[in-house]
Amino acid sequence: xxxxxxxxxxxxxxxxxxxxxxxxxxxxxxxxxxxxxxxxxxxxxxxxxxxxxxxxxxxxxxxxxxxxxxxxxxxxxxxxxxxxxxxxxxxxxxxxxxxxxxxxxxxxxxxxxxxxxxxxxxxxxxxxxxxxxxxxxxxxxxxxxxxxxxxxxxxxxxxxxxxxxxxxxxxxxxxxxxxxxxxxxxxxxxxxxxxxxxxxxxxxxxxxxxxxxxxxxxxxxxxxxxxxxxxxxxxxxxxxxxxxxxxxxxxxxxxxxxxxxxxxxxxxxxxxxxxxxxxxxxxxxxxxxxxxxxxxxxxxxxxxxxxxxxxxxxxxxxxxxxxxxxxxxxxxxxxxxxxxxxxxxxxxxxxxxxxxxxxxxxxxxxxxxxxxxxxxxxxxxxxxxxxxxxxxxxxxxxxxxxxxxxxxxxxxxxxxxxxxxxxxxxxxxxxxxxxxxxxxxxxxxxxxxxxxxxxxxxxxxxxxxxxxxxxxxxxx
Numbered sequence: 001x002x003x004x005x006x007x008x009x010x011x012x013x014x015x016x017x018x019x020x021x022x023x024x025x026x027x028x029x030x031x032x033x034x035x036x037x038x039x040x041x042x043x044x045x046x047x048x049x050x051x052x053x054x055x056x057x058x059x060x061x062x063x064x065x066x067x068x069x070x071x072x073x074x075x076x077x078x079x080x081x082x083x084x085x086x087x088x089x090x091x092x093x094x095x096x097x098x099x100x101x102x103x104x105x106x107x108x109x110x111x112x113x114x115x116x117x118x119x120x121x122x123x124x125x126x127x128x129x130x131x132x133x134x135x136x137x138x139x140x141x142x143x144x145x146x147x148x149x150x151x152x153x154x155x156x157x158x159x160x161x162x163x164x165x166x167x168x169x170x171x172x173x174x175x176x177x178x179x180x181x182x183x184x185x186x187x188x189x190x191x192x193x194x195x196x197x198x199x200x201x202x203x204x205x206x207x208x209x210x211x212x213x214x215x216x217x218x219x220x221x222x223x224x225x226x227x228x229x230x231x232x233x234x235x236x237x238x239x240x241x242x243x244x245x246x247x248x249x250x251x252x253x254x255x256x257x258x259x260x261x262x263x264x265x266x267x268x269x270x271x272x273x274x275x276x277x278x279x280x281x282x283x284x285x286x287x288x289x290x291x292x293x294x295x296x297x298x299x300x301x302x303x304x305x306x307x308x309x310x311x312x313x314x315x316x317x318x319x320x321x322x323x324x325x326x327x328x329x330x331x332x333x334x335x336x337x338x339x340x341x342x343x344x345x346x347x348x349x350x351x352x353x354x355x356x357x358x359x360x361x362x363x364x365x366x367x368x369x370x371x372x373x374x375x376x377x378x379x380x381x382x383x384x385x386x387x388x389x390x391x392x393x394x395x396x397x398x399x400x401x402x403x404x405x406x407x408x409x410x411x412x413x414x415x416x417x418x419x420x421x422x423x424x425x426x427x428x429x430x431x432x433x434x435x436x437x438x439x440x441x442x443x444x445x446x447x448x449x450x451x452x453x454x455x456x457x458x459x460x461x462x463x464x465x466x467x468x469x470x471x472x473x474x475x476x
Contacts, residue, residue, distance in 0.1 A: 002392050004357035004364040008373065009398035012351035015367055019293045019345055020048040021302035022094045023328075024268055026312040027056035027114060031082040039309045039333050041089045047328075047339075048346045052086065053094035053267050053304060055156055058130070059116045060102050065130055067103035072126070076137050083142070094151045094267065094304070096195070097131065097178060099163075104130065111162050112314045118163045120170060124177045131181040139186055148188040153220045153267065154178045157197040168201060172208050179214055192218035195267065198227040199251045202258040218301075219259040222268035223251050236272040236279055237383035245382065249295040256299050265302040275315055276324040279383075281418045286341035286410045287380035287467045293345065294365055294376075305342070309333075320428050321438070322418045330417070332435050335442040340415040344408060344444070344471045348374055362390040362464060374473045379464040387466045396458040396474065403475045405451050405460065408444035411468030417442040444471075 023043060030036045031054065043049045058064050062078045086093055099116040100106075104126055107119035121127035138147050157163045158171035171194060179191045194205040199221050209216040225247055226239035248269070256264050271279045271288050279285055289305070296303055310327035311317070321330045328339035335343075349369025357364060365376045375394055381387040412419065420441035421427070424434055449472055452459045464470050 002357055002359035002362050002390060003395070004355055004375075004392060005395045005397065006353050006355045006366040006373075006375070007397045008353065008368075010354050012353055012368060015348065015350050015352040016297050017048065017346070017348075017350070018297050018300060018303045019305065019342060020050055022051040022053055022265065022267060022304035023047075023049045023308040024304050024306040024326075025052055025054040025308060026314055027059065027061070027112070027116070028054050028079070028082060029056065029059075029061040029114070030054070030311055030313070031085070032078065033311060035333065036309060036311045037085055039311065039329050040091065042333070043308050043328070044089050044091055046346070047342045049091060049308070051092050051094040051151070051304075052308070053096055053153070055096055055098055055112075056114065056116050057096060057098065058101055059099045059114070061114060064134075065101040065103055072103070072129075074130070074133055076134065079134075080141065083138070087142070087146075092150055094153065094265075096153050096156055098156045101130070113316050114313065120164070120174060124173070127174075128177050128181040131178050132185055135182045135185040135189060139189075144186050144188060148186070148190065150190070151218065151220075151265070152182055152189060152191045153195045154191065154193045156195055157222065158194060159196045159198070159200050168204055168208075171201075172205075175205075175208075176212065176214055179216075183215060190217040192216055192220050192262075192265070195220045195222070197222050199223050199255050202255050206258065206260055206262075216262060218263040218265055219255065220265045220267050221255055223248060223266060224268075224270060224273040226272040226274070236274050236277045239272065240279075240383045245291070246295070248292050249299065252296045252299045263301040264299075265304070266296075266300055267302070267304045268306040269303060270306045270326055274324070275312075275326060278324045280324050280326055280338070281322045281336050282467070283337040283411050283416060283469075284380075284467045286337040286415075286469050287378045289338050289341050290345065290376065290378050290469055291363060291380050294363075305338075320426075321421055321430055330438075332430065332438075334417045334435060334438045335415075336417060337410045337415055340410045340442065340444050341469050344376065344410070344469065347471075348376065359390065359392075361387050361466075362392055364392065364394070366396070372473050372475050374471055377462055377464050377470045377472070379466060379468050381466075389463055389465045391461060391463045394460050394462065394472070397456065399453075399456055399458045400476045401453055402451055402458050405449040405472060405474040406446040407449045407462065408446055408471045408473075409468065410444060411465045411470075413465070415442055415444045
């Protein structure tokens, strides 16, 4: 039985909510859909999300650039519709400058169901013109002060051949052309890279920028816990079982060191990079997310979950409510367990107190907010590692008399919409009533907690099942 203690008179340290900085989505054309917009607005209200990033802003579905009768035709109408909407709900773009307009592409290689062209420009001068026109348009439309709060990341995962040649020199040439064009419009606009998979190329990218006197205002990269483990074709649980609990933190620290003082933004991460991973829909993802985020929150400046919604069609758009998609929300907008974990994290304060106590699978943190202290607990292990229900004993010392306390849970029996869907027979096209029932089942629900108070110490016990999250808030 693990015991965790926290002295409420201890000095606090700032808890940065790095998980609220940015959230991911699929590709830009989806942002024109009403359901995508509704779900993002919900994430803004309930999770505090401040930026969104997506692929394909320059791809042909956006009609950004076409060639007609040997003339270049530019249209920023669709990008304006998206950015106008984002700003109207208090969200800013984390702009990903991708992929190549077909009219400007040097080849026909594509990625994804929507056939994003991933070849270099056939004319880097015309690429620079496109990027410069875009940046100038946004500055003219929204003002330099506003656009200077955005982020401009160049391309997506250029170290993978699926998104190009996979060669550093090719990417560095593209980055140089892009950053030069943007900075020519306004030096205050923030541009960064290399937006790689698996935290790669950071040292080489920084060296290239320093050697060529090119700005790199931030470092952006991606990491999934399955990136470095297992073999192609292995399922997610096999790959995760080969990982370690500290893997994501160690990678983040490595990139922080390599960034040489620049801000570090992880613009993709999740339980895995598998777009059909059942764990994305399970309580496992909630406990996993809390552990990862609390371990990296003082190392990096942003940690962007991929993605906020299952309105997502890199391969195709499935109709089943729970099909292992990346989203925090199902295709109908029903919160998954991970969504509720992010909601619990959002409600935490920013003053963390030291918590003492260790356990093989259980972890605990204490965070103060106004006249409350929330104790956040998880019971988590990687797949195929031993885990069982933990009864944790909590003590808050140097405490005034408590007024009340309540607990919110995410586990197999709480905030688990997928379980409710299974119990209703797994309808592929749920009715409105089904969706309402799944929404109710997704809620954490506040339940009272019995406390004991003696000698300035508040004590209580919490049972946390495998891959469970529990948040106990004590009001003083």
